[in-house]
Amino acid sequence: MPTIQPMRPRFRLEVLAAEQVAAIRSATLQVLETVGVHLPSPRALDIMAQHGARVDWQRQVVRLPPDLVVQAMGKAPRSYVLGGRAEGTALTLDGTCTYFATDGCGTETLDPQTGRPRRSCKEDVARMARVADALSSVAFYWPVVSAQDYGPLAPLHELDASFLNTVKHVQTETVMGAALARYAVEMARVIAGDEATLRARPPMSLLVCTIAPLAQDRAGIEGAMVMAEAGIPVGFMSMPNIGATAPATVAGALIVGNAEVVSAMVLIQLLVPGAPVYHSILASVMDPRSGEYIVSIPEKYLANAAAVQLAHDWGVPALGGAFGMDDVAPATWRLGQDSVYTALLVPLAGAEMVTGGGLLRASTLLVPEQLLFDDEIYHVHRRLLEGIDTSPESLAQEVISTVGPRGNFLAQGHTRRHIRHVWLPPLGHPAPVPAGQPTPEIRLRAQARLEQILAEHQPEPLPPAARAELQSILEAAARELAPAG
C-alpha cells in the first residue's frame, strides 16, 4: 500500500484580512460585469448567453452579471474526493489537510550522464511516476514533462505512463481540446473500472490554464467541458505576470486572475450544475529590465498564498503553487531559500492541493533528484505545521522532576521514547560516517536515493486487461488524431 503523508497544519496564516478578500471579490465581480472575459468557444458563449450573460459575439467577450456568478458558484461543491487505483490513495479535499503533487510540464530533462539538458520523452514521465509513487510527500502525480516523442498524442501518452507507473491520482494539465479529452476520459474509465467509481472517486482530474489578462484558451475550455460532463473534476489556473499580463500590483494581478478562473468555473457550473471544480492562481513578476519571468520574489509568494483565500471565498478547493523556482542549478543556496516560501506559505493558507515538486527553471526543466530535495523540504514543513504538542506527556513534568537541577536527560525512558519522534531529514542531516571518511556531497546523496528508488520500487502493476484496453485507446486516438504518423 502506498504511503501518502498529507500536511495537517495546526495553525494557519492569512495574508489577506477579511476586508481585503471582500475588496478583491467586489472588484472581481465588477471586472466580470463591466470588462468581461474573452471566451473563444461558440459552445461556451452559447451557454453563457442562455443564462443571461451579455455576449459580444464579434469580440467573443462575455460579461457576467454578479447574480449569475454568485448563483452559479453557489452550486460548486466545497469538498470532494480524488481517487487513485489502490487503497489509501483517495484524497479528500475538504480543507483539513494539504496534498502535494509533482510539477509539470517541463520540456527538458537534465541527463545525469552528460549533465546537459535533453528533450523530454514518455520514459521520463514513466520513471518519475515511479519515484512519485514511492515518495510519501507526493499525494498525486502531475506528469512532470512532455512526452515529446509522441507528438500531438503526447498528453494521452503522459496519462498512460502515469497510470502504469503510479497508483496515485493523476492530474493532467496538457489535455486540450474535446477530442483528446474524450480519449482521456475513456482511459480514466478503464482505471476506475466502472462509471460509478469514475464519478465518485475519479482517478484523473484536469487542470486548464487561462490566458492572462482576462481570456480563456479555446482548446482548454472545450476539453474542460467534455471532462466536466463525464464527471471529472476540472480546475482552472491563471498565471498573471505582474507588469506584463497583469497590473503591476499584487492585488491587481489577483483580481485579473480571479476573474479568469471564476468565469471558467461559472461556465462549468452552468453546463453541469454541481460539477467538482477548483481554483488556482500562480503569479509571477516580469523583470522590468529584460522581460524575463521571475517566480522567486515576494510578490509571487504573497499572491500564491492569497489566492488560496480567494478560492475558499468562492467556496471551492484551492490548488496552490510551490517550488518550480527560477534557478537551473539544483542544491544551491538560492534554490533552497526560494523553495521554502511558497512550499510553506501555501499550505499555511490552507490549500487543499499544491503543485510544484521536481522542476526547475520556472517549471520547464526536470532535474530528477530535485524531487528528493523537494520531498525533504515538504516533510520539514509537514513536521513544522504539526505544531507543538502540549499534552501531559509532552509537558514532561515528571521527567523534569526526576532529573532535577543539573544532570541530564540522556538516560531517561521519556527521552528514549520521544527522541525517536524527532525526524532527522536525511539529506540535511545524514547519518554520521566513520571517522576519516568524507560525507558524500548532498547532490550525490540525493541522486543515490533516486537510483535506489528506481532500482527497488515497483508500483502495483495494472492488470493486463487494463493495460491492453489503454493500449487500444491510444491506438484509436492515433488513427483519429494522428493518422499516417
Next chain:
Amino acid sequence: MASQEVLARLSQAVIAGEVEEAAALARQALAAGLDPLTCIEDGLTPGIVRVGDLFAAGDYYLPDLVIGAEAMKAALAVLEPALTQSARERKTWGRVVLGTVQGDLHEIGKTLVATLLTANGFEVIDLGVDQPAAAFVAAVRRSGARLVGASALLTTTMPRQAEIIRALEEAGLRTSVKVMVGGAPVTESWAAQIGADGYAPDAISAVALARRLIAAPD
C-alpha cells in the same frame, strides 16, 4: 515654429512617452512644411536612441521603453504616409515578420519582442496570434522580410514552429529569410532540432539575436 525646436520637441515626446503629443507634433511639422524624413531621422530617432540608452543604464524600465516606442509609432503613423508619397523610405535594420503560432493565443512575449525590435530600428510586421504557417509565408513573400520570429507558449503548439520552417522551404523562401523561435517551453536544443537559425530566452536577447541574424542595416 522653428524646425530645430520641432525636432527637439519630437525627441522629447518620445523620451517622455507622450503618445498624443508626438502625433500632434508630427501633424504640426507636416503642416509647417518640414521634411518628414528629417523629422524621423533627426527628431524621432535621437529620441528613441536616448530611450534605449536610459534603458541600458537601468534608469528606464520596459514600460518606459514601450511607452516611448508607442510615442514613436504614433508619430511614424503620421509621417510615414507622407514619406511614401514622396517615394522615399526611412532606413531600418530590416523587416521582421512576427507571430504566435497556430492554435496558440499567447501574445505578451511576441508583443514585447515586437516593441523592442521597433524601438531598436527594425520594421516589424506583427501578424498576431494563432497564425498558420501559410500566414508567415505569405507575409514574408509580401514584405520581403529577412527575418521571421515565431512564438509558442505550449508544448502542444511548439511543433508548429517546425511547420513554419518546412513551409518556408516548400515555398522556396528558406534561404532568403532567417528564423528565430521563442516561448517558455522552447529551448536552444529544440531550435537546433527544427532547423531554426536562433533562439532567444527573452525580449532583450531577441533584439541582439535579430541584429546578428540580419547582420547589417538595409
